[in-house]
Amino acid sequence: MNFYAIPPIVTCITIFAIGFLVYINNLKSKVNVIFSLFCLSMVLWLFGFSMMYLTRDNTTEALQWARLGFMGIIFIPILAYHFIISFIDYHPGKWLLSILYLTALPSIFLGWTDFVYNGVARYFWGFYPTAGKLYFIFLSMFAGLFSYGVLLLFFAWRNSKRGSVKAQQLFYVLIAFAGGTTGVVDYIIKYRVPIYPIGYLAALFFISVIAYAITKHHLLDIEVVxxxxxxxxxxxxxxxxxxxxxxxxxxxxxxxxxxxxxxxxxxxxxxxxxxxxxxxxxxxxxxxxxxxxxARYDYQRILRKYSHALSQPMTDLDRFAHLAPYLLTHSMNLSGASVMVLEREEKHYLVRAGVREGESLEGLTIPEDSPLIQEIYQKKKELIKEEIQDPAIRTEMEKLKAVLIIPSISWSTYFQKPTLLCTTNLGEKLSGEPFSREDIEFLRTMANQASISIEHAFILEELRKHQEQIIKSEKMAALGTATAGIAHELKNPLTYIMTVAQTLPQGWDNPSFRESVMKMLPSEAERMKLILDGILDFSRTRELTLQPVEITEVLKKTLALLAYEIKKGRVYVKEEYRHTAKVLGDPNRLTQVFVNIINNAVQAMGEKGGDLTILSQDHEKEVRISIIDTGPGMSKEVLRKIFDPFFTTKSSGTGLGLAITKKIMEEHHGNILVNSSPGRGTSFTVCLPQAELGYRI
Structure with a gap:
């Protein structure tokens, strides 16, 4: 066993592994494929020469292994040059490359003749080939192409932007090829110069620097953990x-x-x-x-901390806007960070909060149709400043003091189309290092994880903004449905009053007529007043005002509003008012609560009708009003969703009635309980604080 063969074999395996990694990482990348072929040519050279070292006394076999290794040597300088001009995106003209590859074809055949290797000599490390008459051509090709390639890399590195990822990648590729040039020593030894061949060390140095650049600076767009x-x-x-x-x-x-x-x-x-x-x-x-x-961060610790902070659905975007910049700035040691949120009505994006440099940006706006926002919509992924060519986009990123922008895009049907809800804008690292692919992958994961919470908060914020409009709209929709019934209910007492007015001159002297009028007229007028007061209370839009309220009056006005619908639906109403305390509430909002619940109950019982019981009673510090129907009831699955915005089981309707009802109850510091099962009807219980013990606003 010749131990001198071990280092070249180890180098051969290492280069093969790196070349294979580069190849499978991106099969469509021209640069990656050329680099992999370059590695393959070195593998063929090292394998042939390693086998030559392992050959003991057979000079013919040793020469054949040397000539096999030469098949790789032919292509090493050509592929090195091809890789360099592709990597730096240099286009000198295809004629030179064509000539080089055309020269390589006859060289394959020459390599098996004495024109290249005319024999082998024995040294202390084993057999080594001796140069033939035409070998100087390949020595010149190696020295010339490697030197020219190193020069091209040097100028490309010098002209690149200092501190950028590309500049760092160019630097290490330059060092790798400069070190690899020392492999020219192996060419000289073939002229019987007794120097130990260090070509495999030059190759090992080259591939080690490339491996470092891949792991540290993501050379060839390879992400290695x-x-x-x-x-x-x-x-x-x-x-x-x-x-x-x-x-x-x-x-x-x-x-x-x-x-x-x-x-x-x-x-x-x-x-x-x-x-x-x-x-x-x-x-x-x-x-x-x-x-x-x-400089590697404990990403799992940061992500766990962030996940915990976002584990509960956010009720407003301000929480996220303050949380994300603070967490990222301190964890990743940034010059600053900020969060920019969509303002749909104003058609722009507003910087809600920032940390360090980002703090001065609060209140800054970027229009929806700006080049920056349009670029995010087009790419639907992060923007890296150094990769942006458009001056307008770079200017807007500079305005945001951001070198990296991470978008949060919603694909929810709520927005009807992909919508950019917010962006997290990150400044430079104080260490001066660029954001690595690992950083970006982590930030992308974080944004995806937060997107649901952001979307939830965004929708709630919009609902809050338009709450009054939504409540008014829902009121008008309910009032419109009951209009025919209200008109009918007003028509009866009006008909009676008109009849009395017509017969009053002739019948007033009649004691029985006079007694009847004096008995009926006030009750019919009171009935009309109740309906009209109910309409006014229900339709009036004003700010929430909590005050002591007799809940019986609210319920009676609600029943008067819905009297026609109740009769039409063949519903029998049973009223049991057992409470003694007043509640703390807003009559206007409470009327809407009971209209929604009673209307739903009447509709749920359908054409067959049924019984509707209204029961009020004191319960500790509350007054509880239960509205119980004998309708078909609800399944557990439906029961879980009834308070969700836009959820409805009706063929028509907005699905906002009960969502608004729940919201109104929260404003009253109260609660609403539901008990229902299929075939057993439904019971809604409204819980309101007593006026004497309730919250004071």
């Missing part, structure tokens, strides 16, 4: 390989110098390895921690 255990395991393996290589090379060099191999050198080297390995491993491990894990 590194675990410390995996890094440390790989580190231990590399150090072990390095120490073995040093022992083997040192032993061979000493053997060449002394003329024999000494067992004492191997023993001494083993003791040195045992003594130095752990301290060196600890030092390198410390450097790895600084390189890979220094």
């Amino acid at each position: 590194i675990k410390k255990t995996a890094v440390y395991s790989l580190l231990t393996a590399l150090l072990t390989g390095l120490f073995i290589s040093v022992i083997l090379i040192g032993n061979s060099l000493l053997g060449s110098f002394l003329g024999y191999n000494s067992i004492w050198f191997g023993t001494l080297a083993a003791f040195l390895v045992a003594f130095l390995f752990q301290p060196l491993r600890d030092k390198v491990q410390e450097l790895v921690d600084k390189a890979f894990f220094r």
Whole structure:
């Protein structure tokens, strides 16, 4: 076993793994595919030469392995150049690439002749090929293309924006190829120069820098999550390989110098390895921690903290607007952050709250039709300032002091189309580092998790804004439904009064007529007054005013309003007023509560009609009014949804009646209880605080 073959084999496997990772990450990316082919060419070279080292005494077999390795060497400089110009998006003209690839085709056949390798020589590390007459062409191609490629990378890096992700990626690719250029040593050795071939070390350096750039700066748009255990395991393996290589090379060099191999050198080297390995491993491990894990955040801790804060549905967007910037700014050490929320009526986005630099932005507005908002709608994902080319969009991001904007878009049917509800605008990291793909993925996850709460708060906020309009609209809808019945109820007493007015001159002297009129006229007038007062109370729109209220009067006015619908529905009403205390309430709002509940009960009992019981009684510090019908009842599933906005089981209706009823009860610091089951009717119980003991507003 030739231990000199181990380092190239390890390098070969490493390069293959990285090349395969790059390839499967994005099969459609031209740059990724070219890089993978470049890695494959190095793998073929290293594999062929490793097998050549393992060959013992058969020079013919060793030469064949060397020529197989040359098949990879042909393409290494060509693919390196192709990758570089693709990576920096440089277009010098297709003719040069075409010539290079056309040159490679005959080289494949030449590689199996003595024009390239005319034999092999034995060195202390094993067999190594010797150059043929045309080998200088490939030496020149490697030196020329690698040097030109490094120069292109240098100018691209120098012209890039300092601190940007692209600049950092260019820097590491430049370092990788500059280090890889030292592989030219292997070409020189083939002219029988007795130098140990370090080409595999140049390749290992190259792929190590590329791997670092992938993990640290997401080179080639690859997202790799590194675990410390995996890094440390790989580190231990590399150090072990390095120490073995040093022992083997040192032993061979000493053997060449002394003329024999000494067992004492191997023993001494083993003791040195045992003594130095752990301290060196600890030092390198410390450097790895600084390189890979220094600025990594405990995302799970942040996400758990954020999730807990949003575990309950928010009642307003201000909570989110203050919470998100504070949490992100302090957790990710940002220069500032802010939240911008849609104002639908004003057709703009308003910065509700901010932290640090974002605090000065509070009150800033961005129109709905601005380039920034339109870009978010078009991409439907985050905006990264350094990737934005449009000057107008960049200007608006600068106005928001944001280098990254995370949108929260609702796909709810409530908005009828995808709607951008708010954006979280993040400033730069104080460390100067850009946002990594891992950062962005975390922020995207956070925004998705919060979207339901944001949507809930947004809808509630809009409902609050339009509450008076909604209540008035629902009132008018209910009043419109009862208009025919009200007209009918007013018509009867009016007919009586008109009849009395016509017969009054002739019949007034009749004692029985006079007695009848004096008995009936006040009651009919009172009936009309009750209906008209009910209409006025019900239709009047004003601010909530809590005052002592006799609930019986509210109920009687409600029944007067709905008298026609009740009769038409063949509903028998039984009234039992057993309470003694007044309630603290707003007569106007309470009338709407009872209109909604009683109207629903009458409609639920349908054409067959039924019994409707209204029962009031004192209960501790409350007055409880139960409205019990003998309708079909409700299932548990329906019962859970009856107070949800826009939920209805009717063929027509807004689905807002009971939602508004519940809201009014909350305003009264009261409650509404429902008891129902299929086939057993429904009972609504309105619980209101007693006036003497209730809340004082």
